[in-house]
Amino acid sequence: MWCVEGESEAVDSEAKDEEGRYSYRVMLQRDKRRWERADVDKDGELSKEEFTSFLHPEEMDHMRDLIIDV
Numbered sequence: 001m002w003c004v005e006g007e008s009e010a011v012d013s014e015a016k017d018e019e020g021r022y023s024y025r026v027m028l029q030r031d032k033r034r035w036e037r038a039d040v041d042k043d044g045e046l047s048k049e050e051f052t053s054f055l056h057p058e059e060m061d062h063m064r065d066l067i068i069d070v
């Protein structure tokens, strides 16, 4: 089993506001890190291949340090 770093239950509870909804700001920061890692050529956009690694970081060597074993 795997998850993206920062997606533990503890962090998820911090990401929710008082009504139990996920904070968009926290989610955005989390995704931004993964987005920037997936953007190999750093042009600020994800090609089809880069977007695949964004969606499936567990399958990409350069994304693996965002993955933690649980």
Ligand SMILES: [Ca+2]
Pocket (backbone or CB within 6 Å): 039, 040, 041, 042, 043, 044, 045, 046, 047, 050
């Ligand atoms: Ca790119």
